[in-house]
Amino acid sequence: MPFNTQDTASATGTVFLVGAGPGDPDLLTVKALKLIQQADCLVYDRLVSDEIVALADPAAEKIFVGKKDGYHSLPQNQINQLLIDLASSGKKVVRLKGGDPYIFGRGGEEAEQISAAGIRFQVIPGITAAAGCSAATGIPLTHRDHAQSVKFITGHLKQGDLKHDWHILAQPGQTLVFYMGLNSLGTISAKLIEHGCPPDMPAALVQNGTTVNQRLLTGTLSNIELRCKQAEFASPSLIIIGSVVSLAQTLGSWPDEAETLIQGFSEEFQQVLRAV
Numbered sequence: 283m284p285f286n287t288q289d290t291a292s293a294t295g296t297v298f299l300v301g302a303g304p305g306d307p308d309l310l311t312v313k314a315l316k317l318i319q320q321a322d323c324l325v326y327d328r329l330v331s332d333e334i335v336a337l338a339d340p341a342a343e344k345i346f347v348g349k350k351d352g353y354h355s356l357p358q359n360q361i362n363q364l365l366i367d368l369a370s371s372g373k374k375v376v377r378l379k380g381g382d383p384y385i386f387g388r389g390g391e392e393a394e395q396i397s398a399a400g401i402r403f404q405v406i407p408g409i410t411a412a413a414g415c416s417a418a419t420g421i422p423l424t425h426r427d428h429a430q431s432v433k434f435i436t437g438h439l440k441q442g443d444l445k446h447d448w449h450i451l452a453q454p455g456q457t458l459v460f461y462m463g464l465n466s467l468g469t470i471s472a473k474l475i476e477h478g479c480p481p482d483m484p485a486a487l488v489q490n491g492t493t494v495n496q497r498l499l500t501g502t503l504s505n506i507e508l509r510c511k512q513a514e515f516a517s518p519s520l521i522i523i524g525s526v527v528s529l530a531q532t533l534g535s536w537p538d539e540a541e542t543l544i545q546g547f548s549e550e551f552q553q554v555l556r557a558v
């Protein structure tokens with residue numbers, strides 16, 4: 283049962299599906315902050331930073347349901363049931379999710395189950411990782427001289443494969459943003475080149491975007507996988523592909539680890555590496 287009201291403070295027995303943004307607590311929306319502070323119960327996952335959880339009332343119940351360091355996350359159906367049970371007992375439940383709940387956040391599935399159980403719910407959008415990483419690294423996702431559209435794509439392999447229309451993804455004039463794509467970076471690069479993307483198309487990885495632990499690595503479709511392995515990038519990382527990535531050199535101020543990787547070699551070999 284969706285509802286829309288500005289008076290979120292008086293609602294009880296409700297689930298708020300709240301986007302926590304990409305990491306930096308200052309990127310929470312005002313509405314998200316108010317709801318976190320007023321929640322009886324916070325149900326949050328791995329991508330929600332400790333600083334954001336700490337904004338809740340110390341007396342509020344805090345339930346971690348994400349996967350971290352080998353601990354398995356609660357299965358999705360149990361998370362859905364938990365939200366329904368907590369709200370049914372009259373609590374104001376804030377279900378905090380990294381980024382935006384409706385962008386690769388399984389917010390749609392949770393909303394369907396909560397709604398089917400007759401529980402009131404409201405969705406509060408958050409800054410998605412693509413927007414956060416873009417701003418934090420000086421890579422505009424669209425730009426009239428580079429990209430007229432941007433696509434948010436899952437890089438998560440289903441049965442070992444990515445079922446995308448690679449012909450469409452390889453077209454010029456667009457920016458591709460892959461979420462959850464670190465393990466399939468090699469497949470993504472190879473498929474795009476196979477379907478006509480130039481091998482020297484700029485590509486970037488952003489790890490822990492917008493946080494103090496942010497990392498940036500640029501390259502091209504042909505070398506980004508190798509550079510990623512050399513620099514040991516880890517999750518959560520976002521892949522941005524398109525000529526907009528070249529703008530990071532002028533619009534960004536975050537250090538690009540590609541330069542560090544290259545510095546260790548002779549001048550001649552550095553030129554080779556830059557050209558690969």
Ligand SMILES: C[S@@+](CC[C@H](N)C(=O)[O-])C[C@H]1O[C@@H](n2cnc3c(N)ncnc32)[C@H](O)[C@@H]1O
Nearest residue numbers: 381382385387410411461462490491518519520
């Ligand atoms: C399950 S998806 C959740 C996306 C989220 N709902 C959003 O809107 O940003 C997780 C993926 O988001 C990306 N991601 C989330 N936060 C990130 C961050 N701070 N820096 C880089 N990538 C991030 C990574 O690709 C990660 O594998």
